[in-house]
Each structure stands twice: as C-alpha cells, then as structure tokens.
Amino acid sequence: MSGPPPPGTLYLVPAPLDFGCDGETALAEVLPEGTLRRAARLTHWICENAKSCRAYLKRIDALHALAAPLQQQHIAELPREVHKKGDHGGKGHASIDATARPPAGRP
Numbered sequence: 706m707s708g709p710p711p712p713g714t715l716y717l718v719p720a721p722l723d724f725g726c727d728g729e730t731a732l733a734e735v736l737p738e739g740t741l742r743r744a745a746r747l748t749h750w751i752c753e754n755a756k757s758c759r760a761y762l763k764r765i766d767a768l769h770a771l772a773a774p775l776q777q778q779h780i781a782e783l784p785r786e787v788h789k790k791g792d793h794g795g796k797g798h799a800s801i802d803a804t805a806r807p808p809a810g811r812p
C-alpha cells in the first residue's frame with residue numbers, strides 16, 4: 706500500500722457520523738489503519754459537504770500526514786439533487802454519503 710494509487714481508482718472512504726457531536730471518537734478506534742493511511746495519500750475527493758470533508762481530512766492529518774496540504778486538496782461537492790434523487794435515468798452513478806447505511810434489518 707505504498708505510493709500513489711493507480712490513475713482512475715475510486716476509493717469509498719468511510720467517514721464517522723460524529724461531526725457536530727459533543728465528543729468525537731478517535732478515528733483509529735473505528736477505522737482500519739490501512740484505510741486511514743490510504744486516505745491520507747489521496748488528493749481528490751468527491752463529497753456531499755466540503756466543510757465536513759475538510760474537517761475529516763484534518764482528523765486524518767493528525768494521524769497521518771496528508772499527501773498535499775488541506776488548501777491544495779481537490780474537493781468537489783456533488784449537488785444535492787444528484788446524490789439524493791435516486792433515479793438517474795438508467796445511468797450508473799455512485800454517491801458518497803457519510804450517512805449511508807443499509808436498510809433496517811439488512812446486514
């Protein structure tokens with residue numbers, strides 16, 4: 706897992722759901738170390754909310770130095786109608802959503 710990822714690789718990086726809570730859980734307690742190291746090496750992000758993405762990257766940076774300073778990270782916010790609509794006319798799309806979870810009763 707050393708070096709930059711190959712071009713065109715899409716990583717779905719899990720994010721904790723503790724933003725805005727009174728206390729934050731240590732990332733190392735809830736995410737694998739390899740995931741955090743890989744996330745630190747990425748420089749292009751697609752997210753639902755740029756502000757929470759930057760906050761998450763700051764937390765990762767506290768554990769593993771980011772490949773580029775926060776100001777040089779490429780962060781693209783998906784418009785709400787893209788990631789919340791559901792039906793995209795038969796086209797394949799991926800949505801990165803910090804609140805995504807399986808329906809109740811499903812693993």
